[in-house]
Amino acid sequence: MEPDRTSCRTVKVIGVLLILEVIGLIAIGVFEFSQVHWRGLDLESPQHQAVEVGVFALFIPSGVLTLLAALSFLFLRRRGWLLAAIAQGLSLAVSLWLYSLFQPGYVYPIMAYCVLIILYLNSRDVRVAFLPRRGSGASYEG
Amino acid sequence: MKADLASTALLRRFEPVIRSTSGDRFYPMDVEPYVRACSLWVQKPGEEAVCVVPDGKLSLDRLSQQPLDEAGAVHFLKLSDVEDIGPDSRGGRLRLFRRRAKDRKEVRQAFRAGRGRLARVGYFSRFVDALYSIALLARGRVPGESAAAASVTYERIMAEHENYRYHGRVLRQDGWIVLQYWLFYPFNNWRSGFFGANDHEADWEKVFVYLSETEEGEISPEWVAYAAHNYTGDNLRRRWDDPEVEKVGEHPVIYVGAGSHASYYAPGEYLTELTLPLPKPMARTTSSIRSFWETKLGQYVGDGGEGGGYFSIPFVDYARGDGLSVGEGGDRAWDEPRLLADPIPDWVSGYRGLWGLYARDPFEGEDAPAGPMYNRDKSVNRAWYDPVGWAGLDKVPPPTETLQAILEQRADIISRCGALRAEIDDKSRRLKKLGTELAAIRDRSHLDAPYEEGARLVAELSGELDRLRARLATDEAVSESLEEYADRLRAGERDPARAHISRAHRPASEDELRVSRVAEGWAAISVSLMLISFVGIAMFEREHLISMLVFSIAFFAFVEAGFRGRLVNLVSSANIGLAVVATLIIIYEFFWQLVVAAVLVVGLYVLWDNVRELRR
Numbered sequence: 001m002e003p004d005r006t007s008c009r010t011v012k013v014i015g016v017l018l019i020l021e022v023i024g025l026i027a028i029g030v031f032e033f034s035q036v037h038w039r040g041l042d043l044e045s046p047q048h049q050a051v052e053v054g055v056f057a058l059f060i061p062s063g064v065l066t067l068l069a070a071l072s073f074l075f076l077r078r079r080g081w082l083l084a085a086i087a088q089g090l091s092l093a094v095s096l097w098l099y100s101l102f103q104p105g106y107v108y109p110i111m112a113y114c115v116l117i118i119l120y121l122n123s124r125d126v127r128v129a130f131l132p133r134r135g136s137g138a139s140y141e142g
Numbered sequence: 143m144k145a146d147l148a149s150t151a152l153l154r155r156f157e158p159v160i161r162s163t164s165g166d167r168f169y170p171m172d173v174e175p176y177v178r179a180c181s182l183w184v185q186k187p188g189e190e191a192v193c194v195v196p197d198g199k200l201s202l203d204r205l206s207q208q209p210l211d212e213a214g215a216v217h218f219l220k221l222s223d224v225e226d227i228g229p230d231s232r233g234g235r236l237r238l239f240r241r242r243a244k245d246r247k248e249v250r251q252a253f254r255a256g257r258g259r260l261a262r263v264g265y266f267s268r269f270v271d272a273l274y275s276i277a278l279l280a281r282g283r284v285p286g287e288s289a290a291a292a293s294v295t296y297e298r299i300m301a302e303h304e305n306y307r308y309h310g311r312v313l314r315q316d317g318w319i320v321l322q323y324w325l326f327y328p329f330n331n332w333r334s335g336f337f338g339a340n341d342h343e344a345d346w347e348k349v350f351v352y353l354s355e356t357e358e359g360e361i362s363p364e365w366v367a368y369a370a371h372n373y374t375g376d377n378l379r380r381r382w383d384d385p386e387v388e389k390v391g392e393h394p395v396i397y398v399g400a401g402s403h404a405s406y407y408a409p410g411e412y413l414t415e416l417t418l419p420l421p422k423p424m425a426r427t428t429s430s431i432r433s434f435w436e437t438k439l440g441q442y443v444g445d446g447g448e449g450g451g452y453f454s455i456p457f458v459d460y461a462r463g464d465g466l467s468v469g470e471g472g473d474r475a476w477d478e479p480r481l482l483a484d485p486i487p488d489w490v491s492g493y494r495g496l497w498g499l500y501a502r503d504p505f506e507g508e509d510a511p512a513g514p515m516y517n518r519d520k521s522v523n524r525a526w527y528d529p530v531g532w533a534g535l536d537k538v539p540p541p542t543e544t545l546q547a548i549l550e551q552r553a554d555i556i557s558r559c560g561a562l563r564a565e566i567d568d569k570s571r572r573l574k575k576l577g578t579e580l581a582a583i584r585d586r587s588h589l590d591a592p593y594e595e596g597a598r599l600v601a602e603l604s605g606e607l608d609r610l611r612a613r614l615a616t617d618e619a620v621s622e623s624l625e626e627y628a629d630r631l632r633a634g635e636r637d638p639a640r641a642h643i644s645r646a647h648r649p650a651s652e653d654e655l656r657v658s659r660v661a662e663g664w665a666a667i668s669v670s671l672m673l674i675s676f677v678g679i680a681m682f683e684r685e686h687l688i689s690m691l692v693f694s695i696a697f698f699a700f701v702e703a704g705f706r707g708r709l710v711n712l713v714s715s716a717n718i719g720l721a722v723v724a725t726l727i728i729i730y731e732f733f734w735q736l737v738v739a740a741v742l743v744v745g746l747y748v749l750w751d752n753v754r755e756l757r758r
Contacts, residue, residue: 099727
C-alpha cells in the first residue's frame, strides 16, 4: 500500500529524521566509547564510566528498529509508522531507565530528540497521512 | 364501537412482523392469562412483602384496585408457578432443577453465542464487568428458578390457548396518527439465557408507527420507532422509506433481541454498553487536557473517550431473526389485538405496580417493569403521553403540514426582518446625530463630562447596531434557505432519510465477529490471570515489585492490544506517557538553560524579523 502524493513528503521527512537519529546514536556511541580509557578500567570507582558507556549498547535494538523504520519510510511503505513508534518508545524507555540508574549525559539529547519525533509521529497531519483509506482494505497496523 | 373497529383495522394494517432469535422461549402474549397465573403482592417500606390476591383469584379487573396502597408501597405480581412447583419442598426443587437443566440444554442446542461479548471490548470494561457480576451476588436479583417457572407457566398457558397478541393503541398528536404496539412477554431471561445484563419477570416492549393523513383522509406511514432498552430520541426512529426498515407489505419487520426482547431494524448481534461516566471534575479536566492536546499541540486524538464515559460494561443483544416469526408471512399469525382505546382500561391506568417480581435491585435492572402507562417509580411513561416527543418527532411536522410550516416560519422571519430594518434605521439616525454632537464638543474642556458620556453612548449604540445588522443578515440568509427548501419540497424532493440519525445502533460486522478461539479464551481468562499475577509478584518478587508490575502490565496490555487490533493506539499512548515523563525530566534538569535558550531564540527571531523589514 503506497501513500498518495500529498503524504509522500511527510513520509520522506520522517524517514530523514529517523536516519539522522541513527547517525546521532552512532556518533554519541563512538564518542562515548572513545572517551573511556579501556586499559585502566576501575570498576570500583564511583563514576562507573565504563558501565555507563557499556549500557549504551542497550540502544542497539532501538537503533536497528529506527533504521528499519527509516528505510521503510524512504521506500514509502506505510507500515513503517508502527515500527518507528515502537523504536522511539524503546529508545525513550531505555533512556529513562538509564537516567534512573546513572544519569549519563548522553541520555538527555536522545530523550529530547525522541520526544520531538514522538510528537511529530503523533501529529494530526502525520497520523492522517497513515490512516487506512476507506474501502481500500489496507491495514493501519501493518 | 365504530371507532374501535377503525382503530383495530388501522393497527392490523401496519402491525409488525416480529422475528425472534432461535433459542428464545417467550413471545408476545395477551396479559389476561398471565395475570390470571399471577398473585398480587405489596411490599411496604421496612416490612415483609404481603400477598394481597392469591394466584387463581387475580384478574385484570381486580388488578386495578391496588389494595393496601400507602406511601412507599410497591405493588407487584409474582408468577404463581414458582410457589406451585414449590422450591421450598425437596421434590419441587428437584423438578425445578431438572426443568432448568432441560431449558438450558434446549437453549444450547438452538443458540450459540458465537464470539464472546468480552472479546469485543477492552480490558477495563472486562474488569468492570467482573465487578458487576460480583455486585449481582449482593444486589437483589431474580432467583434462578424463576426462568424455569416462567417457562412452565408460559407453556401451560400456551397449551390451554396458544396466543400471539399485541396490545394496540391509536392516538393523534401534533398532526400525527400514532399506532402504538405494546408487546408483552412473560419473562426476560437475557441474563440467565443469553449472557445479558438482567433477568426479570414480565417485559413490556413497544413499536410505534407514525402516520400522516391528507385532507382527503388518505393515510400513509411516515416513520417507525422501535424501542431498545431505555433509548429515546432521534436515533430510535427510521423513516418508512429508509432501506434499513424491512417490510413485508405494509408490515415493518422487527428483529427481537434474545431474552431482552429489545427491538432492532436489522438482524445481527448488537453490542450494548452500559457506560459509566467519569466524575464531573475528572471529566472536565480530561476534556480540557484533550482539547489542549488536540487544538494547541495539533496532536491526533482518535475518537475514543467522548462524552466523559471511559468505562463500560458490555452486553450483546442477539437479534438474529432465525427463530419463530409472528405476523404477516411468519410462522404464526397475530391474534386479534387487545385494544387500549379510550376510555383506557382500568388495568392500564389503575394499576401502577410492577408486572412481575420486585427483586429490590437498587439498579432496578432485575425488577419487573411497570405497565405501558407508567414507569417503575409510578410516574407516567413519556412513551405513553408523548409518543411523538419520545421518538424525537416533535420537531418534525407531518408531510402534509411541512410546506405550510416553512411558509409560516418564513413569513415570521420576513416580518421580523422588517422590524429589524426599522429599528436599525432609527438607531442609525440616532448614532449619526450623537456622532455629530460628539464631534462638536470634542476638545472643549468645559464639556469634558458630556463628551465622555456621549462617547460611551456612541460605543454602546454602535455595538447594538452591529448586533442588529448581524442578526438581520442571518435572518435574511435563513429566509432565503427556507424559500429554497420550500421550492425543493414543491418539486417533490425529500430530505435524506437518515439525516436525523447521529448514532445508529448497528449490528457487529462480519469482521468484528471473526475472531479466533484463542482471542475468546484470552478474553475470558485475562482479567483473572492479571490479578493472580499481581498477587504472585507481590508475594514472591517483592524486591523487584515496581519493575515486575510495570513489566506484567506492559505484557498484558501488549497481548490485549494485539488481539483487539489496537497495537497502534497502545504504542501511541505509551509513547505519549514516556514523552511527558522525559519532558518533565529535561525541564527539571535544564530549566535555566531552557529559559536562556528560549530568550535567545525570541531575541534572534525579533532581530531577523526587523532586519527583514529594513531590507524591504
